[in-house]
Amino acid sequence: MKKFPHLHFKVKNFIMLFVAGVINAVGVTLLLLPAGFYDSGISGVAMIINNVTPSYIQLWIPLVVLNLPVFLFGMKKQGVEFTVYSLFAIAVYSVMSVMFQNVNLIKPIATMIADKTSPIGGKDRIICAVFGGLLSGVGSGMAIRFGGTMDGMETLAVMFAKRLNLSVGNFVLIFNVFLYIVIGELAYLGCIPGAGSADFFLPALYSMAAYFVASKAVDFISTGLDQAKGALIITSKYNEVCHALSDEFGRGLTVIDAKGYYSQSDKQVIYCVINRFQVAKLREVVSKVDNVAFVTLMDITDVIGTSIKYQRVNEKFIKQRRELREAQEKAQAEAQAQQQTDGAQEKAQETPTKDDSIYDTFEEP
Numbered sequence: 001m002k003k004f005p006h007l008h009f010k011v012k013n014f015i016m017l018f019v020a021g022v023i024n025a026v027g028v029t030l031l032l033l034p035a036g037f038y039d040s041g042i043s044g045v046a047m048i049i050n051n052v053t054p055s056y057i058q059l060w061i062p063l064v065v066l067n068l069p070v071f072l073f074g075m076k077k078q079g080v081e082f083t084v085y086s087l088f089a090i091a092v093y094s095v096m097s098v099m100f101q102n103v104n105l106i107k108p109i110a111t112m113i114a115d116k117t118s119p120i121g122g123k124d125r126i127i128c129a130v131f132g133g134l135l136s137g138v139g140s141g142m143a144i145r146f147g148g149t150m151d152g153m154e155t156l157a158v159m160f161a162k163r164l165n166l167s168v169g170n171f172v173l174i175f176n177v178f179l180y181i182v183i184g185e186l187a188y189l190g191c192i193p194g195a196g197s198a199d200f201f202l203p204a205l206y207s208m209a210a211y212f213v214a215s216k217a218v219d220f221i222s223t224g225l226d227q228a229k230g231a232l233i234i235t236s237k238y239n240e241v242c243h244a245l246s247d248e249f250g251r252g253l254t255v256i257d258a259k260g261y262y263s264q265s266d267k268q269v270i271y272c273v274i275n276r277f278q279v280a281k282l283r284e285v286v287s288k289v290d291n292v293a294f295v296t297l298m299d300i301t302d303v304i305g306t307s308i309k310y311q312r313v314n315e316k317f318i319k320q321r322r323e324l325r326e327a328q329e330k331a332q333a334e335a336q337a338q339q340q341t342d343g344a345q346e347k348a349q350e351t352p353t354k355d356d357s358i359y360d361t362f363e364e365p
Contacts, residue, residue: 008081009081009084009085010147012146014085016145017085017088017089017092017142017143017146017147018092019142020089020138020139020140020142020146020150021089021090021092021093021139021143021150022092022096022139023135023138023139023142024093024135024138024139024143025093025096025097025100025139026096026100026120026135027132027133027134027135027136027137027138027139028047028059028093028097028132028136029059029096029097029100029101030100030118030119030120030132031120031121031128031131031132031135032047032128032129032132032133032207032210033047033050033059034117034118034119034128035121035125035128035129035206036051036192036203037128037129037132037203037207037210038179038180038183038203038207038210039207039210040153040172040176040179040211040215041151041152041153041172041175041176042063042066042070042151042152042153043063043136043150044179044183044207045062045179046059046062046063048182048183048186048192050062051191052191052192058097058102059094059097059101060095063093063097064090064094066152067086067090067152070152070156071083071086071087071152073159074158074159077155077158078155078158081147082147082148084148085143085146085147085148086149086150086152086155088148089150090150128206129206129213130209130210132210133209133212133213133214133217134214134217136214136217137213137214137215137216137218137220137221138217140214140217140218140221141217141218141219141220141222142221144218144221144222145221153172153175154172156175157171157172157175176211180204180207180208180211183203183204183207184201187201188201228274228299229273229274229275229278229297229298229299230272230273230298230299231270231271231273231295231296231297232269232270232271232298233269233270233271233272233294233295234270234293234294234295235267235268235289235290236290237293238255238268238270241270241286241289242255242270244285244286244288244289245270245272245282245285245286247325248282248285249272249278251272253270253271254270254271254272255268255269256268256269256271257269273300279297282295
């Protein structure tokens with residue numbers, strides 16, 4: 001470790017990556033593979049190889065052979081920690097695939113897989129496609145969330161997408177579309193299950209449906225339930241809006257000085273980050289204070305620092321803040337009233353009375 005003193009591996013990450021590998025193996029090995037459907041990325045290529053090669057070439061062999069050089073080649077770009085986490089997740093995925101297909105302790109499952117029957121979905125293609133894609137996506141999303149990935153395709157995309165003038169997302173999408181076209185062609189030629197009948201294209205279509213479900217699951221798991229929203233609020237009553245938002249959500253805000261282009265008037269922009277469940281309440285609070293305020297909302301993929309996902313509104317804390325502010329406003333109002341009273345008294349003392357003016361005018365004889 002002296003060669004890499006900056007590495008900080010976490011036991012929690014390895015535990016969650018182990019769970020992710022198991023979930024991914026269940027989705028692929030017990031649902032997609034028995035039904036003749038295919039995962040996306042390098043995992044999908046490995047499943048094709050598994051189907052077109054002799055039975056002793058099991059799924060784990062192409063998985064390791066295809067992914068290992070990709071991650072080692074991309075180590076400099078992605079970092080050692082990411083590579084180690086990813087290889088660990090793929091190793092768990094591969095080992096669990098071997099267990100489901102071979103180990104005597106779960107022989108009934110292995111027998112059903114060999115008979116092209118899903119131990120979970122049976123012969124129901126829709127169940128196998130939807131839930132196979134869902135579990136595969138959950139496993140992949142967990143791997144991304146905890147520092148790795150379940151497939152080397154993302155690594156290839158990071159390395160080559162820029163050279164092809166493509167985004168990482170478009171690179172992966174183009175690869176998967178090409179993959180499913182190849183699956184349909186192989187099914188038509190009779191090289192993989194699904195050929196020899198009028199529905200030779202169904203494996204590719206069901207695989208695309210599974211990929212769509214998996215991609216949504218990956219987004220959902222990697223970003224979390226409480227997806228953050230960024231709000232930009234332009235208002236002339238920024239002080240009142242800040243007080244209202246701070247009281248409602250119990251968190252800090254940022255005020256940015258700005259200037260209107262046409263009016264050339266100085267304005268203030270309020271920036272805050274909330275979760276998606278608080279959007280309606282933010283609209284309500286802002287419109288109550290300033291119904292002409294200009295508000296924009298944007299999706300935030302991640303928050304570094306204080307996490308919105310784990311920050312909960314403390315009602316007792318908010319109540320205390322409100323009571324403190326009310327007490328401060330009351331004390332300020334009383335102080336202003338006292339100042340006005342003192343000023344009136346001083347003025348009254350400085351103004352001469354009627355009797356005093358008489359003595360000032362006439363002198364004693």
